[in-house]
Amino acid sequence: MKIKKKFDALMRKKERALITYICAGDPTAEKTVEIVDALVKGGVDMIELGLPFSDPIADGATIQAAIDRALTSGMNPDKFFRLVGSMNVAVPLIVMTYYNIIFRRGVERFVSDCKSAGITGIIVPDLPVEESEELHQCCQDSEIDLIFLVAPTTTEERINLILSKASGFLYLVSRLGVTGMREDVATSTRELLKRTKAPIPKAVGFGISKPGHVKKILEAGADGVIVGSAFVNIIAKNEPKMLEDLAGLAATLKSATK
Amino acid sequence: MEKTFGRYGGQFVPEVLMPALEELAEGYERYKNESTFIAELRHYLEDFGGRPTPLYYARRLSEQFDKRIYLKREDLVHGGAHKLNNTMGQALLAKYMGKRRIIAETGAGQHGTATAMAGAVLGLKTVIYMGAKDVERQKMNVFRMKLLGAEVIPVKSGSRTLKDAINEALRDWVTNVGDTYYLIGSVVGPHPYPTIVRDFQSVIGHETREQILEKEGGLPDSIVACAGGGSNAMGIFYPFLKDDVALFAVEAGGKGLKKTEKVAYHSASLCAGEEGILHGARTKILQNEYGQILESHSIAPGLDYSGVGPELARLVDIGRVKARNISDGEAVDAFHLLSRLEGIVPALESAHAIAYVQKAEDVGRLVIINLSGRGDKDVEIVAGLR
Numbered sequence: 001m002k003i004k005k006k007f008d009a010l011m012r013k014k015e016r017a018l019i020t021y022i023c024a025g026d027p028t029a030e031k032t033v034e035i036v037d038a039l040v041k042g043g044v045d046m047i048e049l050g051l052p053f054s055d056p057i058a059d060g061a062t063i064q065a066a067i068d069r070a071l072t073s074g075m076n077p078d079k080f081f082r083l084v085g086s087m088n089v090a091v092p093l094i095v096m097t098y099y100n101i102i103f104r105r106g107v108e109r110f111v112s113d114c115k116s117a118g119i120t121g122i123i124v125p126d127l128p129v130e131e132s133e134e135l136h137q138c139c140q141d142s143e144i145d146l147i148f149l150v151a152p153t154t155t156e157e158r159i160n161l162i163l164s165k166a167s168g169f170l171y172l173v174s175r176l177g178v179t180g181m182r183e184d185v186a187t188s189t190r191e192l193l194k195r196t197k198a199p200i201p202k203a204v205g206f207g208i209s210k211p212g213h214v215k216k217i218l219e220a221g222a223d224g225v226i227v228g229s230a231f232v233n234i235i236a237k238n239e240p241k242m243l244e245d246l247a248g249l250a251a252t253l254k255s256a257t258k
Numbered sequence: 259m260e261k262t263f264g265r266y267g268g269q270f271v272p273e274v275l276m277p278a279l280e281e282l283a284e285g286y287e288r289y290k291n292e293s294t295f296i297a298e299l300r301h302y303l304e305d306f307g308g309r310p311t312p313l314y315y316a317r318r319l320s321e322q323f324d325k326r327i328y329l330k331r332e333d334l335v336h337g338g339a340h341k342l343n344n345t346m347g348q349a350l351l352a353k354y355m356g357k358r359r360i361i362a363e364t365g366a367g368q369h370g371t372a373t374a375m376a377g378a379v380l381g382l383k384t385v386i387y388m389g390a391k392d393v394e395r396q397k398m399n400v401f402r403m404k405l406l407g408a409e410v411i412p413v414k415s416g417s418r419t420l421k422d423a424i425n426e427a428l429r430d431w432v433t434n435v436g437d438t439y440y441l442i443g444s445v446v447g448p449h450p451y452p453t454i455v456r457d458f459q460s461v462i463g464h465e466t467r468e469q470i471l472e473k474e475g476g477l478p479d480s481i482v483a484c485a486g487g488g489s490n491a492m493g494i495f496y497p498f499l500k501d502d503v504a505l506f507a508v509e510a511g512g513k514g515l516k517k518t519e520k521v522a523y524h525s526a527s528l529c530a531g532e533e534g535i536l537h538g539a540r541t542k543i544l545q546n547e548y549g550q551i552l553e554s555h556s557i558a559p560g561l562d563y564s565g566v567g568p569e570l571a572r573l574v575d576i577g578r579v580k581a582r583n584i585s586d587g588e589a590v591d592a593f594h595l596l597s598r599l600e601g602i603v604p605a606l607e608s609a610h611a612i613a614y615v616q617k618a619e620d621v622g623r624l625v626i627i628n629l630s631g632r633g634d635k636d637v638e639i640v641a642g643l644r
């Protein structure tokens with residue numbers, strides 16, 4: 001499903017988007033299918049699927065550990081695309097990976113594999129807009145959204161440069177730092193939301209884990225929130241009630257977006 | 259300043275860091291030609307660091323190898339390696355740019371130590387990231403860094419070695435980018451680091467050039483340097499790039515140029531690596547078929563890295579620099595040889611360059627070897643082999 005279509009549908013219902021991150025293959029490929037299913041049942045609007053890379057510089061300890069588990073379980077790009085291609089998911093799927101994985105597979109091949117597997121967006125945290133020419137071109141040709149990050153340090157000038165290439169939504173990094181849960185909502189998040197004028201939806205990620213955070217960020221003008229580590233923490237425990245807990249957290253957070 | 263070297267280089271970093279890299283490039287452009295900066299750096303390199311270092315004619319080694327061999331004595335720089343040329347330059351730049359905190363990665367602890375020295379003398383708060391495995395292996399250097407007032411943070415993620423220490427330093431920088439300067443240890447990383455580090459290390463080549471002209475009345479046939487990230491090699495090569503002088507970068511061949519899905523038995527990114535993106539730059543790296551970075555190996559801790567500087571990769575591609583590799587065993591033999599023949603215990607890293615000159619047939623007669631460091635730090639490793 002296209003990301004824009006989802007945002008349009010949410011808008012009509014006067015809802016905002018709950019986007020969740022999990023790492024494919026954590027703890028196993030089979031479980032990933034069940035996890036995605038549970039998240040959708042819980043009401044998430046879009047899913048970011050991590051395709052693990054050995055050296056994830058933008059991720060904090062929680063997601064690093066998830067990536068390690070996924071690599072240990074044998075996840076790789078071949079298996080990833082087979083897995084995603086076999087799933088039938090009612091919400092947009094976005095792949096999140098680091099650029100070497102894409103570069104190594106071949107940019108064109110990677111994008112065409114995404115297309116075949118039904119993936120509608122790509123996020124690459126170590127690919128700034130200046131280096132994105134080739135991937136951007138391929139994504140445009142395949143009608144896949146290339147989603148860019150905007151950080152509290154990003155200047156107005158850079159935001160405009162980024163907007164000239166971005167589609168799907170703009171990923172606003174809530175604060176300086178890596179992924180991982182935080183206790184509060186930073187003032188930098190509000191400022192960033194305020195000064196970022198974008199013709200596409202704005203979703204805020206990094207550090208969000210509670211309904212209270214979600215409410216505050218949406219009140220500050222975001223069109224969606226991205227929650228990763230809070231879900232990954234549940235997966236890390238790998239308890240018998242994991243799927244229930246995931247769906248439960250999704251439902252709780254989702255209700256904060258309505 | 260160019261952002262790329264042919265197809266290599268660039269800036270593959272999180273958006274958060276892009277403005278910081280821009281600020282760094284601007285800061286460097288601004289201060290590198292400013293007379294107070296130049297004078298202050300010179301003061302520290304000379305009176306604190308011990309420069310210029312001698313170009314020493316190694317008579318007994320020359321007789322043994324049947325060549326005329328000079329050693330560029332970077333082992334005599336304060337701290338025992340060429341590392342201080344870079345850390346002093348960057349730490350001073352950090353200070354001029356108004357940063358109060360410097361962070362660095364270290365593998366064996368050489369760069370960490372040189373950073374801690376520069377941080378101490380300039381009064382900057384210094385934090386060193388070091389793989390937990392390396393913290394275990396290099397207790398002496400950890401203690402040295404702490405003595406020098408640096409905080410050493412063991413990195414427990416990934417393979418718990420140098421590449422993970424770089425990852426963690428980058429994560430720190432992403433978090434504290436406002437007041438923190440990331441002081442990278444070699445000609446690697448995103449633009450403008452490869453250029454900055456090469457420039458600061460070029461003092462080696464500039465001195466060498468003057469010294470060889472004075473001693474021999476001409477240029478050498480070749481210059482040989484070991485290459486991990488490539489900073490001592492780029493430093494001595496750079497002022498000779500346009501000359502008719504053969505340049506050899508000698509990598510760690512480790513236990514042979516083999517690899518598995520997860521590890522390489524060597525660190526020879528120039529000889530056996532493939533194009534990819536690591537730590538912010540497009541370069542030659544050790545990776546598996548899916549692009550996962552391989553853990554590297556070398557008996558020389560300072561060569562044990564899965565990537566190499568983008569400019570060096572480019573120079574190898576266009577044939578200006580020749581990449582070679584030397585095994586762990588050959589390096590250890592050269593370590594012993596230089597110690598006994600010349601009374602100089604070389605760093606195991608530098609021993610790779612010596613070992614290559616011993617067996618090479620393509621280096622000519624008048625050869626300069628960059629003796630990038632002294633081997634005091636390695637005596638335990640070598641003693642442990644007995």
Ligand SMILES: Cc1ncc(COP(=O)(O)O)c(C=O)c1O
Pocket residue numbers: 339340366368369443444445484485486487488489490491559560561605607608630631632
């Ligand atoms: C003595 C010595 N030589 C060489 C190196 C390798 O680094 P580079 O290739 O950047 O000179 C190191 C790194 O720690 C070192 O300590």
